[in-house]
C-alpha cells in the first residue's frame with residue numbers, strides 16, 4: 067500500500083492489454099507471430115492518413131490548434147451534425163475517462179453489463195462510484211430489461227457498449243433507442259460505438275435523432291478500429307453542445323496530438339475508398355472465419371465487429387497458451403467470466419488461415435490426449 071493514494075484508486079485493477087508481438091518474440095523466440103488479440107486493423111493506416119502524419123512531424127515543435135476546427139467539422143459532417151456537437155480525445159479511452167470525471171461523484175451508481183469492455187468498471191471505481199453489474203443472458207446478449215430495472219434515483223451513468231466487446235453482439239437499434247428514451251432525468255447513457263463501423267449498414271441506433279431530441283446520451287467513437295489508427299490515439303464523442311463545452315473543460319486542453327489530428331482529418335478527407343476496401347475485407351473474412359470455427363464444432367456468436375467470440379469445450383486460457391506457442395496471439399475471455407471462450411481479431415486472410423490451422427492442430431492434440 068502506498069501512503070496517500072486514494073482509497074477509490076486502490077479498488078480498481080490495472081488494465082490488462084493483449085500481448086504484443088515483441089513480448090511474445092522475447093518470451094518464446096518464435097519467428098512468425100500473428101497478433102489477433104487487440105482488435106487492430108491490419109490495413110491501416112490508410113495512404114492519405116499516412117502521408118499527412120509523416121508531413122505533420124515537422125510541426126511537432128508547436129502545440130495543436132485546440133479548436134480542432136477541421137477535424138470536428140469532418141466528423142460532424144459524417145453524422146449530419148454541426149461541429150459544436152463533437153469533442154475530441156486521446157482515443158475513445160480518453161473520452162471514457164473524461165466522462166467518468168464529468169458525471170461521477172463518490173457514491174453515485176453506474177449500471178453496466180457484466181462481460182463488457184473492462185475500462186468502464188475501473189473508471190467508475192476510481193471515481194468512487196458503485197457498480198450495478200447485470201449478467202449477460204445465456205445467449206451472451208445484454209439484458210436491457212434488467213439494465214433498466216437496475217436504474218435507481220442514484221444512477222448517474224449507464225455504460226452501453228454496442229456492438230459489445232468481447233461478445234461482438236449488436237443490440238437492435240430499437241432496444242437502444244427505447245432504453246435511452248426511458249432514462250430518468252438524472253441518468254445518462256454512454257453509447258460506446260468503438261466498433262460501430264463494422265455493424266451492418268443501417269443497424270446502428272439513430273444517434274443524431276436521439277441527440278437532437280435532447281436525450282441524455284453521449285456517443286463515443288474512435289479512429290483506432292475501422293480507421294486503422296490505434297497507435298495514433300484519437301477518438302471522439304458526439305454530444306449536445308453544452309455538454310461538449312463541459313467535456314472540453316474537464317479534459318486536458320491539448321487532448322489530441324498533431325499527428326493524430328492530421329491523420330484522422332486526412333483519412334476522412336481522402337481515404338474513403340481504402341477504408342471501404344478494408345471494411346469489406348474484414349467483413350468477408352469475419353464470415354469465413356466464423357464459418358470455419360462453426361465447422362470445427364465450436365459455438366460462434368454472430369459478430370458485428372472486427373473480432374469473433376467463440377466457445378470451446380476446453381479451458382480457453384490453456385488453448386490460448388497452446389496457440390501462443392504456435393505464434394498466434396488471441397484473447398482468452400476468463401477475465402470477463404467466460405473461461406471457455408476466446409476472442410479473436412479478424413486479420414488478413416493469411417493471418418486468419420494461420421490462426422485456423424493452429425487452432426485445428428491444438429484441438430486435434432487435445433482430442434488425442436483425451437482418447
Ligand SMILES: Cc1ncc(COP(=O)(O)O)c(C=O)c1O
Pocket residue numbers: 104105156157158159160183227231258260287288289290296299300301
Ligand atoms: C469497447 C471499446 N471502447 C473503447 C476502446 C478504446 O479504444 P481507443 O483505442 O480509441 O482508446 C476499446 C478498445 O479496444 C473498446 O474495445
